[in-house]
Amino acid sequence: MTKEVTRHINPTVERVLWAKAGGRCQFKGCNRLLYHSAVTLEAVNISEKAHIYSFSEDGPRGWSDILRRKPDQLNNIDNLMLMCHDCHKTIDQDKDGSKYSADLLRGWKTEHELRIKIVTGIDPKNKTHVVFYGANIGDQKSPLQKDETYQAIFPHRYPAEENPIMLSMSSSHKDKDEPYWGTEQQHLQRIFQQRIEHRIEENSPAHFTVFALAPMPLLIQLGALFTDKISVDVRQPIREPKTWEWQAEPELFHFIVTEPTTNHKNPVLIMSLTAKIDHSRVTAIMGEDIDIWEIATEAADQHNDFIRAANQLSLFRQEMRKLIGKISSHAGNSTPLHVFPAMPVSCSIEMGRIRMPKADMPWVIYDQNNTAGKFITSLVIQEQ
Template sequence: MVSEVTRYVPDQVQRELWARAAGRCQFEGHNRLLHTSCVTHESVNTAQKAHIYAFSENGPRGRGPYKGNLESLNDVSNLMLMCYDCHKKIDQAGGADRYPADLLIQWKAQHEQRVEIVTGIASDKKSNVVLYGANIGSEKSPIQYHACVEAMFPQWYPATERPVPVSMTSELIDSSPQYWQTESQHLLKAFQRKILSIIEDEPCKHFSVFALAPQPLLIQLGALLTDKIDVETYQLHREPKGWVWQDCADDFDYIINQPDNFNGKPALIVSLSDHVSPERITRVIGEDTSIWEITLKNPHNDFMQAKQQLSLFRKYLRSLIVEIKRAHGEATPLHIFPVMPVSCAIEFGRARMPKADMPWLIYDHDMETQEFIKAIELKGDLHGVQSK
């Protein structure tokens, strides 16, 4: 039986292998085009068909599940398209330990998934994946790109193979005096450099936003995006873990609480993730305060599960901002105390009308003092962002 098995790979399998790999080396991180010379750029086939499980009985990684099915060794599922150097690397002495079959299978699957994603997108389904993560207290906020892409399907697909990172790696924490100035200015410059360039120069102008950052910065990000740009905002859920939107109860609703009078400084509490007592507000901006609030019957961290909830939040918020402006005047600064999910914070900023709304003074909860501190001021257009 062994003597009847050859290294010959049928043309149909070769075509499928090339198509799955998009003519690129499937070694993780290489991705080199294999139909063009990297020196002269002339058309030339530099590809090799690398076996995951070995064709030879004593080859690297052995024959694994193909021991009793040798005729399947040349199936596309057991082959990777690779350049000569990468093929040699995985098969050299010690290669089986460094590049086991499970790892190569994983690389193959991820590479082919990327190809399928990028090449299978309808023009009206493309979206630029924006990742924004700043430091939250002493915690870092990494965002996994593949988990984000999974949450987009099947409504949206990445416009390109790579995301648009609008993050920074500042070692500052959000209680330090320099934090808000550094992060706010970085966000503004990164937005202008990376996102505005896409809006101005690229055919796809839709954005899918995945973010984990302090709420004043999320509001600023939303204000930069505005509601004039096509944006899909996502929320990271604790249960079930991930960014995929779930369903919510039909009787879900928000509660609006108005102040007894409109004579004081206007303050808006967004108490969706937790209760916020009025005393915490008056300790910061004084007793002469008119407190507005948007809240829930039972505020908690995990309530935001469905897109319908976020849409309803936008509806309530826009009406509320107009009502507050009507009561206090558009020149009066509005003090904002956000305790809400990531997606709400971004959409809060997007609801802002730069030329029509009151100046916004946005506060953040300081972990050291357990009090609210003034963080960011929004006024005017995109360039009217100031940190306090």
């Protein structure tokens, strides 16, 4: 019976296989592009057509009852997977099919082809420029993984470019070092101008998705550079489960705003979102003649993982716009606002985005310096 069927695969079947696989290896976890060399980047076909049920009846995965009756179906699209040489060799070395069974491979094929169908079905208007910004936080580095972040934007968005736009700077300084803040702020402003502004001008309307891990003052500065005039999705690194994908929105979540009872015209804004900032830590720096405004979360929500859904960020922006407006009316637009933050990555960026460059007062941003054991002035954001 095997002599009645050749290994020749109909060109139409091969084209459909390539289309359904998206030109990638269908072995789960590989996903390798099969139309160019990863080394030379030259256009080359490195694909192989792997049989789910083996071409030979006594091969690694044998034949099903249907194939014994109709062996001419061996080369049908339902029995083929597109694979790279290494993965094809891997499944065929499993001689008894115990590790890579036909049922397992069929499941991988279905899963891969469904993903390709969903991704290629995204509206072309929904492309986004993925932006990475990382900076040293204390003694920790801030790695950002392309695969994790790109997965988080599907199926609502797709990346406009193969690789993210990198705004990070490789610096030997840490946030406890005196030169750190000025160097990082200048770098961020310069590289934003180089890598972001022309994309805004060339792609109207442009959309960006921001993934960042950096100290709060620099994240506020990043948000201030984008402003809320540009369409930006700001993502939050969620720790449990570890992901950048949005989770279910918490019930009854809200922010608590406290206004000052004094009128010294020296405004201070305390951001007690991930932790409660004791006012004595602020008066130790600023003195007693200050007007303290505060935005906080409930005590049970004061942790790094309380932002779980995009709607929470929307609520934060609404509250912050109202709050900054009240502070400006109270103290005047020329009076500096001193900001003491304890808040998540996403809120830090969104706080910067709601800033109105020509209308809002200068912001003096502070940061907790563990070496000094107190808040220190990190950077100032004002109209340039």
